[in-house]
Amino acid sequence: MVDLPDGGRVDAGTLTGVSETALLTLNGRAHQARHPRAIIDDPLAVRVADSIDFDFDKFGRRKGQEMALRSLAFDRAARDYLSAHPSATVVALAEGLQTSFWRLNAALPDARFHWLTVDFPPIIALRERLLPASDxxxxxxxxxxDYSWMDEVDPADGVFITAEGLLMYLEPEEALDLIAECACRFPGGQMIFDLPPVLVKKFAPKGVRSSRHYRVPPMPFSLSPAELADLRRTVPGIKAVHDLPMPSGRGWFFGTVFPALWQFKPTKQIRGAYTLIEFG
Incomplete structure (x- = not known):
């Protein structure tokens, strides 16, 4: 991370399309980290958001707990894997402006895991300006x-792949091929990803409007929890598929109702999903 002179800020106007959603999720996570009753400990997200020259109001009121809760679910799965494989490599696909490495590094004493960020050049350029360096x-x-990133990963000590906010923006065949290729290349590893409710692609084919000035890009890929569970049968190399619970948040709705609705059987197959896959 560079120190910006005279209170200057980094221009993020180069981000467009799906890459721009990195700013949306950063803003939501930083907002939740600033809250007096914060549900996520992420001071770096706050610092990064404050260092960016961008009109975050463009996104409207999308500062809810959902984005922070998603990161907490991903952190929990990563901690479980890294506790058993302390020298593993974490591959963060389309990482955007996530600060997961530093949260996990703080949460795991004597952390030795390695981290590989894979994202488009404009995102990487911003990360290099805004985030601390680490060997x-x-x-x-x-x-x-571009599967050449797989050649850079040493699977000897374990591999944990994150695709936070990625697969839903891919075409179905692209998303399924990525999962299959990871299963083939990294036996013994795990992969975690999230998907929106299956109704989103039907009722919002042009994307979800979050404000008068912003529409979230279209999300053509989603699967129900039952369809995700079936990947164990249809994709070689997948040993197990886990439908992860929703972490508890702040307040009555996000602390009690939302996690309960996530597991409510009558609506479970039309909600979104946090999915953890184990490779055989």
């Missing part, structure tokens, strides 16, 4: 669908 973090400025 345990490497970057690849490329699409997650």
């Amino acid at each position: 345990r973090v490497e970057v690849r400025a490329q699409s997650a669908l």
